[in-house]
Amino acid sequence: MAVTFDDLLPAIVKAGDAGLSLAKIRTTFGGKAAAKKVTPELREKLATLAHEGAIWGPLKQGVAQLYFARGRGPSIETASRAIVTLVASSGVKLISKPGLGKKVTGMNKKFFPDGLKHAVSSQAIVELTCGSSKYYLHRDVAAEYFGFEPAEQGRIAPASGGRDVTAAASLTLDDVLPAYRRLKAEQGGFSAVKIYDLMKALNGSKEELHRLLIDETKAGRVTIHPTTTVDLPKEEMEAGIRLAGFPEPFVTVVVKNDP
Amino acid sequence: MTNSYAEMRVNPFEDAIVREPRDVTFSVNGLNDAPLDRVLAKFAALDGGELPRSSPVKADRAQLVVSPDRGYGKSHLLGRLFTALGRKATKVYLRPFQDPYKAWQSILLLTLQELDRPDDETAQAPSQLSSLAVGTLAHIVADFAQNGAPEIAAAVPALRRLASGTLPAAEMPGRRAWLGALFAGNGPINRLAGLLGSRHIDLHGREKAWLKVLVACAFDDADSERRRAALKWLRAEPLEQDEVEQLRLDQADNDGRGDVTPQEINALSFRRLQGLCQLASYYRPFVFCFDQTECYANDPMLIKALGNCIEQLYAELRNHLTVVTANQRNWVEDIKPHLEPAHRDRFSQEIALEGINKAGARELIEARLRHCEMAAGDVARFFADNWLEDLFSTLVELGVRALLMRAEDRFRALARPDAAPPPPQTLDDLFQVELNNIRAQKALQAYNQDCLMWFAKDVGQAMTGVKVGRTSGRRYFSFEWRWPDRSVYFAFEGGDHWRRWKAIADEAIAMATAQGDRRILAYVFRTPDLARVPRPSWAVAKATMDKASGHGFRIVELTADQVCELHAARELYSNALQGNIAFSGPAALAWLQARFAPFLADIAAAGLPIQVRSIDAGGPAAQQPKTTERTSAAADMLDAERLRVVLDLVREQRIVDISVVLARLGRTELRDPLLRSVEAHPNLKAHPGPKTIFLQWRITA
Known part of the structure; x- marks a missing residue:
């Protein structure tokens, strides 16, 4: 069955973040003369779809010119996310601007300058200067080393950490153990308890629990474990501990040598 | 200066999944020793004292090895268990069954496929089934001789050593031939079958049939018609008339009927397995390992069948230890709720796996790098810039696979410092790796x-x-x-x-x-x-x-x-x-x-x-x-001349693409025989990858 212009938008939508190249569009929708040039009808259809906001492009990628559906393909936000991930995985090893630029590849590369500004302005990363060179550090890494709270989504962490020191001192492993043991018993004695369940049982602050668990992990009294499944419930993912250099949140905890 | 990382064709940390317990060749000192020791302690109860057992040993509960997350080494632990047990046990690795009505048939088939393999890959090594058969028959004759006249009783020690495989190699053929000749007629079998009862072995009236089948398994060539018939009988399949005659069975012993229900097939398969487990009193215990249990999770009928199997293993099969591995989340949330309450009690308390610590991580990484013949300086380079210290800055221990994934990234960065991170592996890549792995192992x-x-x-x-x-x-x-x-x-x-x-x-x-x-x-x-x-x-x-x-x-x-x-x-x-x-x-x-x-x-x-x-x-x-x-294994392999070409090439290049080797051999259709030869040769190892299979030269002691 012959393809029509009505199939063009679905095809671009289906191409997702990879986009659909003009050459491919031309050969599929451009009729017999497709191999040579873009027909006026096709050019008009593309312009109409772009005008309506259903698609955007073309984006030059090498020799290809790519079209994307609305909300798909590279953007300042996707470049920003890639940059934040790279800086986070670098941990306390500071990464320079040229170094970062080399690591942002593919279609995000075009949006690197704006993506970097976006990442800094959203306070996901901080820009440090040494002479004329610029380096970047992830806010969670800084939070971990300076002992203040990692910022909530969309909220800026207070410079002083903002943590209630009195409250911090109040939560200890002994406070957590009764709830841990009850949850462990409820699941038949299996030792890995969900941090989400523990948080609910304690009815306290997530940050406080995270701080305690990280401290106890460093001390070797507990172990924390990342998620096993890639489709974990959202609330369990959100209750998990995020550590620099580890893409998945740590969602369960085991108290060692607890009978 | 050359970059030895860049020169390596295979990233030594790429392989982070244990596909077969027998593939496990290295383990970190101390890692997961406690869980392994717990399982081995349970096995020791089966293994105490001299063989043969005075009566079959009752089973313990299934040992439940639980991982807090993926990649903590469930299958690796089974590999270590297999290595630690060595020749002390027949180890059966059980991938999930799919038909809830024929679970025992599936378990029996996998058990017999395992028994039909040799204990090790050395040339001329007998199959485990052959060793089990010789062990059983020799002990039965020794039991008979023990109560006989002094000149007959004198043969007992040699028979016991023949049964245990400890007879000097020079004496072995003669003793085996003598034993084979003894069982050539029905008379001795009829007399000796009664001795099984003295060790409380009850084969439901099929004692003579079992001995006749064991005779074929013990003394016949691997490709002989009679041995094939014996294997069919063990698989609970019906025999043709000529096969019944070859084995000298009574008609009633041909109990695998042609037209049967799945329940009947399952029941007969269970009885065969029960017989094998009882006969383990003469040879060595079985260890049944149920791995990949996550695959049962989406089918409540399969979970119930699994629970039922564990119950029957506990209550009705002897001389074995059962080990079940699971990820905790799958077990607690998907599997356990569907198990009958009575069946849940047939599992042990959780045997929890541990993560690897910093010292263990260093040991594992060094071992993998040295296995690739990395020089000491290059190994040290891997740990430069506090790489390991940074990794363990918050965590005291880490899942082994998580460590290997980070080591893989580190290796890649050292090999190509300026290269962008590679795109993540696609499902197509991962499928090709599995495909090449299956091709590499017959x-x-x-x-x-x-x-x-x-x-x-x-x-x-x-x-x-x-x-x-x-x-x-x-x-x-x-x-x-x-x-x-x-x-x-x-x-x-x-x-x-x-x-x-x-x-x-x-x-x-x-x-x-x-x-x-x-x-x-x-x-x-x-x-x-x-x-x-x-x-x-x-x-x-x-x-x-x-x-x-x-x-x-x-x-x-x-x-x-x-x-x-x-x-x-x-x-x-x-x-x-x-x-x-x-x-x-x-x-x-x-x-x-x-x-x-x-x-x-x-x-x-x-x-x-x-x-x-x-x-x-x-x-x-x-x-x-x-x-x-x-066909016999030998016929599936390269001839000596071609193997020599392969050995020379791989020894010279250390790691070489299989397509290069096949080009040297001049025939691409030799891929499967080449892989069979690699599998059997101690100095060759296949590394399945998404695009090809690399062959590596291994230095053996």
Whole structure:
């Protein structure tokens, strides 16, 4: 069955973040003369779809010119996310601007300058200067080393950490153990308890629990474990501990040598 | 200065999944010693004192090894267990069964496939089944001699040593020949069978049959007709009349009937397994390891069948230890709630796996780098810039696979400092790795009805408008793809008895007749390692099969490549379910369904690009079985001259692409014999990758 212009938008939508190249569009929708040039009808259809906001492009990628559906393909936000991930995985090893630029590849590369500004302005990363060179550090890494709270989504962490020191001192492993043991018993004695369940049982602050668990992990009294499944419930993912250099949140905890 | 990291063709940290416990060759000092010791302590209760046992040992509860997350080394622990037990146990690695009504048949088949392998890969090593048979027969004769006249009793120590395999090599052939001659007639068997009772072994009136079958397993050549018949009897398959005569069995001993229900097949399979476990009193205990249990999670019937198996293993089978591995989340949330409360008690308390600490991480990384012959300076470079200290700055321990993934990144960065991070592996890449791995190991290519069932059930459900499910009231065609106007049925049969095949064909005819105008296709898949059917001597069965072929009955002869692809598909899906790869089970399944869509369509519509066997007389099916049945391992390998070429090339290059080796040999079709030779040679190792297989030279002690 012959393809029509009505199939063009679905095809671009289906191409997702990879986009659909003009050459491919031309050969599929451009009729017999497709191999040579873009027909006026096709050019008009593309312009109409772009005008309506259903698609955007073309984006030059090498020799290809790519079209994307609305909300798909590279953007300042996707470049920003890639940059934040790279800086986070670098941990306390500071990464320079040229170094970062080399690591942002593919279609995000075009949006690197704006993506970097976006990442800094959203306070996901901080820009440090040494002479004329610029380096970047992830806010969670800084939070971990300076002992203040990692910022909530969309909220800026207070410079002083903002943590209630009195409250911090109040939560200890002994406070957590009764709830841990009850949850462990409820699941038949299996030792890995969900941090989400523990948080609910304690009815306290997530940050406080995270701080305690990280401290106890460093001390070797507990172990924390990342998620096993890639489709974990959202609330369990959100209750998990995020550590620099580890893409998945740590969602369960085991108290060692607890009978 | 050369960068030795850049020169390495294989990233030594790429391989982060244990696919077969026997692949485990290295373990970090102290890592997971506690869980391993707990399992070994349970095994010690089976292993105490001299063989043979005065009576079979009652089983303990199934030992439940639980991982807090993926990649903490469940399968690796099984590998260590296998290594630690060595020749003290027959170790059976059980991938998930798929038919809840024939779970014991699946377990029995895997047990016998294991027993048919040698204990190690050294040339001329006897199969474990042969050793079990010799051990049993020699001990029984020793029991008899023990109470005889002094000159007869003098032979007892030598017989016991023959049974345990500790007789000096020079004496072995003579003693074996003497034992074989002793059992050549029925008289000694009739007398000696009664001695099984003295050790409280009850084989339900089949004691003589068991001894006759063991005689064939002990003394016949691997390819002999009689040994094949013995294996069929052990697999609970019915025997042809000539096979009954070869084994000198009574008619009543041929208890695997041709036309039976799945429940009867399952019950007989269980009795065979029960017999093998009792006879382990003379040889060594079994260790049954249920791995990949995540695969049961989406089917409550399979979970109930698993619980039932664990219950029966505990209550009715002797001389064995059962180990079950699971990821905690899957076990607690998906599997345990569906187990009968009584069955839950048949599992031990959790045996929790531990993560690797910093010292262990260093040891593991150094071992992998040194295995690739990295110089000390290059190894030190790996740990520069506090890489390891940074990794363990917050965590005291880490899942082993998480460590290996980070080490893989580190290795890549050292090899190509300026290169962008590679794109993540696609499902296609991961599938190719599994495919190359299956190709590299012949044992993984054997007939496996669970794999075929899984394919029909899980992959098959992708087709448009199809309703996939188990049939009810059918004896053989246990699975159905159903559309409003037609159905495709599947039977899974590994045997070659004419009566069974006639019954299968009869059922296909009955189904077609009952369906009226609805079209049906009825398939039975066969793999290259199985005997060919129909045999030339079949008359009645062949006539029925011819008639059935007019009603949509087809025997589908899968090629070796197709078998590898189906096994690789199942491994990929299993890896996704276990969290071993960065794709969910549904995502992996969707990809597989798209990948196999043409194959599914061919089956569904009988388009038949797959090679469907003609069952006409004189067709390829009618060839003499002797020439088409399993060939010896040696015939599957390279000849000495070609092997020498391979050894010289790999020794010189250290790591070399298999395509280069095949080019040197001059024939690409030598790939499978080459892989068989690599498998058997101590200095060669295959590294399956997404694009190719690399062959590595290994320095052995």
